[in-house]
Amino acid sequence: MSMFCYQCQETAKGTGCTIKGVCGKTDDVANLQDLLMFVLKGISVYSAKAREKGIENAEVNKFITDSLFTTITNANFDRAVFIKRINEGLKIRAAVKEVCEKAGISLSGTLPECATWFASTEAEFDAKAPLVGVLTTENEDVRSLRELLTYGLKGMAAYTEHAYNLGFEDPALYAFMQRALLATLNDNLSADELVGLVMECGKYGVTAMALLDKANTSSYGNPEITKVNIGVGTKPGILISGHDLKDMEELLKQTEGTGVDVYTHSEMLPANYYPAFKKYSHFVGNYGSSWWKQKEDFETFNGPILFTTNCIVPPPVNAKYRDKVYTTGAAGFSGFKHIANRENGRMKDFSEIIAHAKKCAPPVEIEKGEIIGGFAHAQVFALADKVVDAVKSGAIRKFFVMAGCDGRMKDRNYYTEFAEALPKDTVILTAGCAKYRYNKLPLGDIGGIPRVLDAGQCNDSYSLAVIAMKLKEVFELNDINELPIAYNIAWYEQKAVIVLLALLYLGVRNIHLGPTLPGFLSPNVAKVLVETFGIAGIGTVDEDMKLFLN
Structure with missing residues (x-):
């Protein structure tokens, strides 16, 4: 067993991937994701203590939320990303610990290993990672409840990040995520108490989804009944996948007047329902089908593809589209070009993918007609x-x-x-x-x-x-x-x-x-x-x- 992961429905034999993820995740990346989770729990040890004294740390909140998102199935397969995040997490943990000490917060008593362990090289990370995974919780029922809670947190983090990108936050969500991560270290919690935490996770899940609904509708209007074109135009295009509507907005703005059309794929289809996006004449419609059909869809699309979030299928080595895929945000795959995050209030820079699209042929039409949606x-x-x-x-x-x-x-x-x-x-x-x-x-x-x-x-x-x-x-x-x-x-x-x-x-x-x-x-x-x-x-x-x- 070189890894262990059972967080998705397609996990091997319904029990767990132990050699390589069915999703395509390699064992070293799976283990590094476990180590990142270990570090996030260590940060939470100190951030929870600081919060008890009224100290809120925006850097901690953002880092933990974003990091949880990167570990969702099919989001990020890039080993370098997790090495970087683990290093960054250890620095943040040290900084939060220092804040606690300067505030006179007592750190006496036995701290969990995740709050004290330190390393700085990839070799040390690789050696530690297999020792901190899911199976370190020996009791099967406790493990099950801890992981159910953890996977709920990962989903919550995704929605919280999308809302954050649109300028909407709720500090209670950050506090719960960190408190819940800390609870997965507590061997004294009974099964009933863990079930209670799982239900509380559901409560905050409602909060997160309501926040994102407010963020989306405040920014782009309420979705309307819309007949979405599933045919193609005559111009080269960019195919945008994933879930992040802020990325959708900025791509549409930057492609306007360039001669490049924009199409949605898979989970980005509902962007077609928002009034704010309908004003763009170069927003053609939806191309293709579900995320797992992307290999076929991307081959015929001809133009570049932008992944804004999870649902990446690792491409075959000989895939013609392999050099046309870009990622941004939580998404990543070794060999794909990554578009950097926003800085200082500026938009992401999509100029490279737009220039790439201009050199490509228009999409091949694979179907005609319309599909209807917008029933929020x-x-x-x-x-x-x-x-x-x-x-x-x-x-x-x-x-x-x-x-x-x-x-x-x-x-x-x-x-x-x-x-x-x-x-x-x-x-x-x-x-x-x-x-x-x-x-x-x-x-x-x-x-x-x-x-x-x-x-x-x-x-x-x-x-x-x-x-x-x-x-x-x-x-x-x-x-x-x-x-x-x-x-x-x-x-x-x-x-x-x-x-x-x-x-x-x-x-x-x-x-x-x-x-x-x-x-x-x-x-x-x-x-x-x-x-x-x-x-x-x-x-x-x-x-x-x-x-x-x-």
């Missing part, structure tokens, strides 16, 4: 009377929340088959890249209401929760679970984990999660989730259809 909470509220009337009349029998992630495994065909099998008096509520399993199917509408209502990105799952709470109010119900809504959610990585925890915190029960339950859930922890919250896996389409419709 504000837009659905505008249609509330129509939706409520359809439910009361029986025209809409049931809503199915099919939000979450997509992935490359064949068992995800279940979601396409499930969508096709749904009766014509049902509506799918979706967010995240899971929609690519059915958003191009001819499912029709119910009295003008499309049968697939796409709220946006994975973080826009918050919209689906807001919609459910509004319907509960409109129908004067006591319990959100009395609504004609079933939850059949696909998951892949850690942003899906925080969405799940947020839904559980909001009181949603009987969520079906697939295509497999997380490998990081021990049998006992899985039993708690089943008995307490009604969490269940998926079966066959026919079995589940009967179950849900009964």
Whole structure:
């Protein structure tokens, strides 16, 4: 065993990657990510003590949030990035410790090793990294709860960073992330206390998603019902992937008037729904499909690709697009050009990728037509009377929340088959890249209401929760679970984990999660989730259809 990672749905054999990640992550990078997490916990030891005395450290908050984001599945594969972050983290830890000492904060007692360990060379990092990973927690149930909490924090960090990039912060999120990291070191916490922390993580997950929703809509307007072009233009283009709308805005501004078009890919599709982006005539639409289809999509696109966040698939050595991929923010891959972060209030500099695009041929058209989206909470509220009337009349029998992630495994065909099998008096509520399993199917509408209502990105799952709470109010119900809504959610990585925890915190029960339950859930922890919250896996389409419709 040269590594151990089981944080995503596609982890090897459903139990853990031990040689190389199914995602493409090498063992040395996986181990260095574990070491970075170890250092973040060490920083949190001191930052928590400083916070108790009212000392808030903006550098610590940003570094921990960004670092958590880089360790999300498919975000960053670049060994050099993690070497640099570990070195930087050790310097920050020393600085925060000094702040504590100068403030007269007592550091007496036995400190955990993560607060005292130090090294400065890559060889020392490589030697230490395999010794601080997930399996250092020997008790399987404690390990499971600690990792469930940790993966929730990683997802929360992603949404917190996106909000930060738009100028929105909530210090309570930073405080919880650091307090929770510290709690994963505490061997005295009972299982019940750890479960409580996991639920508290869900609470702050709601806070983070609400903050990002406010950041996005304040900056770019509320998403509108939009027919998105999936064809191509005649000019060279840049394909932008990921989730960061600030990057989207700055790329559109800098490409305006250059003769270069902009297309979204995968999770950036919902950028097409925002009013602020529609004013750009060179914003053509969406190209291709889900993140795991990028190898095929990138070959035919011809132009350069910009990754703003996670969902990178390591390209084959002979991939024609290999020298056309750029990363920015938390994303990274050895050999890809990385566009530096903003400094002193200035925009990121996308001039190199724009110059590159000008030398490329226009995209090859792989499909024609339109797909519809933009059904975030504000837009659905505008249609509330129509939706409520359809439910009361029986025209809409049931809503199915099919939000979450997509992935490359064949068992995800279940979601396409499930969508096709749904009766014509049902509506799918979706967010995240899971929609690519059915958003191009001819499912029709119910009295003008499309049968697939796409709220946006994975973080826009918050919209689906807001919609459910509004319907509960409109129908004067006591319990959100009395609504004609079933939850059949696909998951892949850690942003899906925080969405799940947020839904559980909001009181949603009987969520079906697939295509497999997380490998990081021990049998006992899985039993708690089943008995307490009604969490269940998926079966066959026919079995589940009967179950849900009964």
